Amino acid sequence: MTKKFKHVDYLWDNDEAKAFNDDQVALFLYRSNILGADLRITNYGGGNTSCKTIEKDPLTNEEVEVMWVKGSGGDIGTLTRSGIAGLYTERLRDLKKVYRGIEDEDRMVGLFNHCIYDLDSKAPSIDTPLHGLLPFAHIDHLHPDALIAVAAAKDSEKVTKEIWGDTMGWVPWQRPGFDLGLQLEKCLNENPGIRGIVLGSHGLFTWGNTSYECYMNSLEVIEMASEYIENKIKDKGSVFGGQKVQSLAIEERTEKAAQLMPLLRGLCSSENQMIGHFSDSDVVLEFINSNDLDRLAPMGTSCPDHFLRTKIQPLVLTLDANEDLTNSEAVLAKLEPAFGQYRKEYADYYNTCKKSNSPAMRDPNPVIIIYPAVGMFSFAKNKQTTRVATEFYINAINVMRGAEAITEYTSLPRQEAFDIEYWLLEEAKLSRMPKEQPLSRKVAFITGAGGGIGKAIADKLAAEGANVVLTDVNEDSLKEAHATFKRDISTYAVCDVTNTESIASAYKKAVIEFGGVDIVVHSAGLAISKALEDTTDKDWNILQNILVKGQFDLAKQGTVIMRKQGLGGDYIAIASKNGLVAGPNNVAYGTAKAAQQHMVRLLAAELSKDKIRVNTVNPDGVIVGSKIWEGAWAEGRAKANGITVEELPAFYAKRNLLNEIITPADIAKGVFSFVAILDKSTGNIINVDGGMANAFVR
Incomplete structure (x- = not known):
């Protein structure tokens, strides 16, 4: 029973x-x-x-x-x-x-x-x-x-x-x-x-x-x-002394969080880059909007497991609920002193309580940040850790709520808390943690990730530790692709790269889920292979809109987020050998790919002051597993080369210098090289084509 x-x-x-x-x-x-x-x-x-x-x-x-x-x-x-x-x-x-x-x-x-x-x-x-x-x-x-x-x-x-x-x-x-x-x-x-x-x-x-x-x-x-x-x-009859601040409507809270999170992420990442999480649950709002917030929050948590995950106390922002957050510089000017004071107080806590054999002071930035009327932000080394920190602080809220109802909440004395936080055995436990993966603190936003090259890029970056935001115009493909990833490291958003509002909505999802964006990979695309006289205005426009305008809009909106963070970033365009090499029946596609490649050079020159690197990966002959080779494009390329569609994979493999079949996973390796290894490279092209002499850029 x-x-x-x-x-x-x-x-x-x-x-x-x-x-x-x-x-x-x-x-x-x-x-x-x-x-x-x-x-x-x-x-x-x-x-x-x-x-x-x-x-x-x-x-x-x-x-x-x-x-x-x-x-x-x-x-x-x-x-x-x-x-x-x-x-x-x-x-x-x-x-x-x-x-x-x-x-x-x-x-x-x-x-x-x-x-x-x-x-x-x-x-x-x-x-x-x-x-x-x-x-x-x-x-x-x-x-x-x-x-x-x-x-x-x-x-x-x-x-x-x-x-x-x-x-x-x-x-x-x-x-x-x-x-x-x-x-x-x-x-x-x-x-x-x-x-x-x-x-x-x-x-x-x-x-x-x-x-x-x-x-x-x-x-x-x-x-x-x-x-x-x-x-x-x-x-x-009430908890936490009753309500002091009224919550904003859920749409307003989400909008405020999306505007603020990249700024908070940048400030929390002054020593180590962090991944974010946002919560505006009823439990959170009841506490952060209460009269007793100012009394209870500085007291810190009581259970060792709580403060080991959340730090001894949160940072409570003094921003007004109706603060205009669209002026990033003005908001940053208000946030920086608050963060500076938090870091100073944490250093004072460390210096007051430390012993001769205490480990060196850890990152003094807050893990938990409270914005009354809006919600609670958490920042830690990866998504799982920051989500868990959120859960622990919610548990701490529940503890304070219960203790206050019973009699009165008491927290651990600061020295006791320090002795737990900086216990040599705790330090030894931290030293046994697995080495972080190269992209574990990065957020990658990938278009066309419902399959083909885009999905392979998402797979590779996630395998190297990145948090990935899969976007595609096809929601069914997105759901199927997203189902292959582990909890915490990914999310998805339907995104039509020809629509500015759709791109903005997808970026907002990335910011709310992870705190910001570090890597943008424009892999969405299609290919149309037709002779000049057969190429219609519709063919021309759709290629320009998806490949060129989409890249422009992604870069424009993504740069706003990256500049708020102040952490630099990477923008990778998946272009094509066809942007470098002239061939028959390719005027619309080849022109669009060439425009992508030159836009990369222009963006690299303009965004270098922000430490945003912009580079190109040029695939060629990616037939197996590539979505653009489905249907008319394959037929057009087969016709242009005088062969059947079935002969295309072998044909393309034989024509490159290495006689290799190129797969979506190979393109993903090119992207990984730019974002994880070639950190002093911008405005460059990596050809992943098995070696095509007519596409050599030097």
Whole structure:
């Protein structure tokens, strides 16, 4: 029977669970995944789960207890066997014999490796002893909004007793580590029979004899806290001191965000280029429009997982809700002092709290930026990280909302927060992160990306880490193409490059999704091969509009965004050998391609002062996988060369110097070279044609 909960999702499926045949590790992973699927229960990457099983020791062949626990840097919602650590429970508990106190925490983490049972283990996290020193078979350590609200409320211990009576323990705030594990063990020994423990300013520990019992215990405890907070909010009648500012209409908010995000992105990227995210959910608007925003926002977040992702506090903009954002220079003049003050305050925080062995100060720019009446902006190294930062700050809002309803919100002291943020173990975790891909901080806008060369370019840039905005006039093709990309790294927008408003709408989508644009690739096109007397005005105009005017309009509007960001950029035109080489039956197409190529040179000369590089990739003979070779164009080229359509691929391969068939993926490599390698090249052409002597540009 499905259990009913109001404030959490009950996701346990008995049929699915039975399929694991009592494999306790598989059930622990299943429990972890369904807990992590509900962001009210824990954030991405937050919390950890474990189970204990009896295994055969490979050295003694004796039965031993092994604890399986989420490893360092993992996420319970996506946890798999490769993301957990397996340790001898008794060896872990034996570490109590060598523990020398709080100053010994970092050394203890190194000693966890001496407790490893499973040689394929993920690196054990700092929370490992919190699970190992408790005796239960299945344990959840979660960061539910409702529980952190209780944990962060003034008089948290008293509130815990009011909600759960003697069935829950409570321990005051303490940095995670071996000693906190000892405190949990002590709390349990002094309160036998409790169902869980609230960690002050931190989160929740719950347990059970089976994975299902543990799961149900966690949900029930969270539900009780949520109900308690809901009733408190009803009694108060309002939260955050009521509304101070009225939200703009959704269309106005979106327009303001699109105008502002490139400016914010540029300011946030003063040290490292960032990717943006925008949120104007009801939860966000309730907080940022409230009377208590000015009091609560500077206090910072309480849960370590929150401020590690969002920085200790947000930047609240003082722009008026009805501010005219069309004058970028005037708006920038107002924003720059605010960013300067934020960076100064962050440096003061660092210098006041740092120790002799503290890591160097990290990027002092804000991660979370609040614009009352409009929404919340987040900026981080990639889309996933910035989206997750948004989710974490929304969780922090929920925590403040609950704590304020209960009694009063309290945050961690600055020194405690610093000691977490600049913990050497946290620095070590950061050093283990995979190396960033070359385009991971870039946003690429690609026309004609519904298939053919445009799709291949999007594939290549995304494979190298870029966030890609796929555009095409055909929405069905776009949806199909977009479905091949991973979450977070892509979006799509229907875009008719012959229509100025359509281009503006597509750019707005890119800005709202990612904060701006760094790379524009004009790959949209078609080809018409006709003799002069057969070429109509319609043929001429459509080629000029798509290839030439479209390129002009894309460059004109894209440059506005790039200049706002102040980060430079790349513009790549996908032209053709036909712009360099004269041939029969090609007057309209060849002229348009030549115009594209010369426009690139003109733009390169004009935009160099903005560090915007403008270059051309010239394909030739891209038959396999290219959309323009469908239909009349292929027939026209076959006729012009005296061969059949079926003979075209071999014909084009034989006529180039390398005798190679050219594919859309080859063109994509040319684009990648310009945007990732040839960073001091502008106004240039790369011919990707297998070598056509008559198309040599020198």
